[in-house]
Amino acid sequence: MTSTLIRGRILSFTRPPTDIGDNGAYVYEEDGALLVENGLIVASGGYDAIRAEVTDDVVEIDHRPHLILPGLIDTHLHFPQMQVIGSYAANLLEWLNTYTFPEECRFVERAHADRIAGHFFDEMVRHGTTTAVAYCSVHKASADAFFTEALRRNMRMVAGKVMMDRNAPQGLLDTPEMGYDETRAVIREWHGKGRNHVAITPRFAITSTPEQMSAAQALALEFPDLHIQTHLSENRDEIDFTCSLYPEATDYTDIYARYGLMGKKTLLGHCIHLSEREMDAMSETGSVAVHCPTSNLFLGSGLFPLRKLMNREKPVRVSLATDIGGGTSYSMLRTLDEAYKIQQLQGERLNPFESFYFMTLGNARALSLEDRIGTLEVGTDADFIVLSMAATSAMALKAEVVRSLADELFLLQTMGDDRAVVETYVAGQAAKTTIGRLASEDGERGNIFLPLSPSRP
Ligand code: GUN
Ligand code: ZN
Numbered sequence: 001m002t003s004t005l006i007r008g009r010i011l012s013f014t015r016p017p018t019d020i021g022d023n024g025a026y027v028y029e030e031d032g033a034l035l036v037e038n039g040l041i042v043a044s045g046g047y048d049a050i051r052a053e054v055t056d057d058v059v060e061i062d063h064r065p066h067l068i069l070p071g072l073i074d075t076h077l078h079f080p081q082m083q084v085i086g087s088y089a090a091n092l093l094e095w096l097n098t099y100t101f102p103e104e105c106r107f108v109e110r111a112h113a114d115r116i117a118g119h120f121f122d123e124m125v126r127h128g129t130t131t132a133v134a135y136c137s138v139h140k141a142s143a144d145a146f147f148t149e150a151l152r153r154n155m156r157m158v159a160g161k162v163m164m165d166r167n168a169p170q171g172l173l174d175t176p177e178m179g180y181d182e183t184r185a186v187i188r189e190w191h192g193k194g195r196n197h198v199a200i201t202p203r204f205a206i207t208s209t210p211e212q213m214s215a216a217q218a219l220a221l222e223f224p225d226l227h228i229q230t231h232l233s234e235n236r237d238e239i240d241f242t243c244s245l246y247p248e249a250t251d252y253t254d255i256y257a258r259y260g261l262m263g264k265k266t267l268l269g270h271c272i273h274l275s276e277r278e279m280d281a282m283s284e285t286g287s288v289a290v291h292c293p294t295s296n297l298f299l300g301s302g303l304f305p306l307r308k309l310m311n312r313e314k315p316v317r318v319s320l321a322t323d324i325g326g327g328t329s330y331s332m333l334r335t336l337d338e339a340y341k342i343q344q345l346q347g348e349r350l351n352p353f354e355s356f357y358f359m360t361l362g363n364a365r366a367l368s369l370e371d372r373i374g375t376l377e378v379g380t381d382a383d384f385i386v387l388s389m390a391a392t393s394a395m396a397l398k399a400e401v402v403r404s405l406a407d408e409l410f411l412l413q414t415m416g417d418d419r420a421v422v423e424t425y426v427a428g429q430a431a432k433t434t435i436g437r438l439a440s441e442d443g444e445r446g447n448i449f450l451p452l453s454p455s456r457p
Contacts, residue, residue: 033045073364079134264286266288295328
C-alpha cells in the first residue's frame with residue numbers, strides 16, 4: 001500500500017465561526033501534515049508526530065509555505081453552460097431564452113457532451129473545486145457524459161438530468177413520463193458508482209407542468225436519500241410568471257412544497273426575494289437556500305439576504321455556489337469575494353473565516369456530506385487543495401504586509417483565483433499538475449485552435 005505524506009500549513013473548520021476572532025472554529029497547524037492511503041486521510045495533525053509514526057518508504061511532498069485546505073465545494077452550477085458564460089442579456093428570462101436554451105440543445109449529441117465534460121472537470125480541478133452539484137441538460141446523454149468523466153477522475157460529484165417539459169424550445173423538452181423514466185435510468189446506472197451521486201432535478205416550476213412535478217414527487221418518494229435541486233425566487237418577472245402558472249399555490253415556495261420537494265436534501269438556487277412565510281417554510285423543512293453571488297450580480301437578479309436568512313428566529317440553511325454560466329467565474333474564491341461585496345451593499349459583514357468555512361465544511365453540511373468531504377479529518381476523502389497567497393506579482397506584494405491567518409485568507413479571497421491553487425488533490429492524487437497530461441492523451445483538449453462554431457439561432 002502506498003502512503004503519501006503531504007506537508008504544509010493545514011487549516012480545517014470544525015463549526016461555523018461566530019466572528020473574525022473565533023479561533024475555536026477551526027484547527028490550524030503551522031507545520032502540519034496529512035497522511036493519505038487509498039484515497040483517504042489516515043492521519044492529520046502536526047508534521048513531527050505523524051512523521052514519527054510512518055516508515056521511511058513513505059512518499060513525502062512538501063508544500064510549505066503554502067496553506068492546505070479541504071477541497072472547495074460548489075453547490076450549484078450548470079455543466080452545459082460553459083459556453084454561455086458572459087452572454088449579454090438584460091435579465092434572467094431573456095438570458096435563458098436567447099442564449100442558454102439554444103446552447104443546451106447541443107447536448108443532445110453525446111460527442112459534444114463528452115467534449116464539454118472534459119473541459120468541465122479540467123476547470124473544476126484547476127480552480128480547486130473537488131465536489132460540485134451540477135445540472136446536466138434535459139438529454140440523458142449529457143448526464144451519461146458527466147458521470148462517465150466524474151468516474152474516470154474519481155471525483156465526488158452530485159448531478160442530475162434536468163426535467164423540463166414546457167416553456168422551452170422543442171429540442172429541450174422531455175415529457176412527464178420521459179423525465180421520470182430517464183431520471184430513474186440515470187439513478188440506476190450512476191448513483192453510488194465510484195463517488196457519483198444523482199440528484200432529482202426539475203429545472204424550475206416554469207419549465208415543468210404539474211404532471212411533471214408529480215413525476216418529480218414520485219421520484220422523491222421512491223428515492224428519499226437523493227438530493228433534489230431546482231431554482232426558486234431569483235428574479236421578479238420569473239416569480240410573477242411562475243405564480244401565474246400555479247394559481248392554487250400560496251407563493252413560489254408553496255409550489256415545491258405541494259409536490260413534496262422540500263426537505264433536508266433539497267437545494268434551492270438563488271432564493272433572493274422570499275417572503276417571511278417562504279423563509280419559515282424553508283426553515284421548517286431544512287431546505288437549503290443556495291447563494292450564487294456572481295450570477296445574481298451579472299443577471300441583476302438582486303441582493304441575497306444572507307444575514308436575514310441565517311439569523312432569524314427560524315434560520316434557513318445556506319450554501320454558496322458559482323452558478324456557471326449565469327455566474328461568471330469557476331472560482332469559489334472569486335465567488336466569496338462577490339458574496340462579501342453583496343453583504344457590504346446591505347451594511348453587513350462576511351469575515352474571511354466564515355467565507356472559507358462556507359467554501360468547505362459549510363457547503364459539505366449543506367449537502368449532508370460532511371462525513372466524507374469538507375474537512376481534513378481522519379477517515380474522510382483525501383480531497384484537498386494547496387493555496388498560495390503570493391500567486392501573482394500583485395498578490396505577492398500585498399502578501400508582504402500580511403500579519404495573520406485572517407489577513408492571508410482575506411487576501412486569497414479578494415485577489416485569488418485559479419492561479420492561487422498550487423495543487424488540487426483528488427482522492428489523494430495530485431490532479432491539477434496532471435491536467436496537461438490528460439489533455440495531450442485526449443488530443444483534442446490540447447488544441448487551442450478550435451474552429452469557430454457555425455452561428456446558432
Ligand atoms: N432558472 C432556471 N434555469 C436557470 C439557469 O439555467 N440559470 C439560472 N441562473 N437560473 C435559472
Ligand atoms: Zn442555476
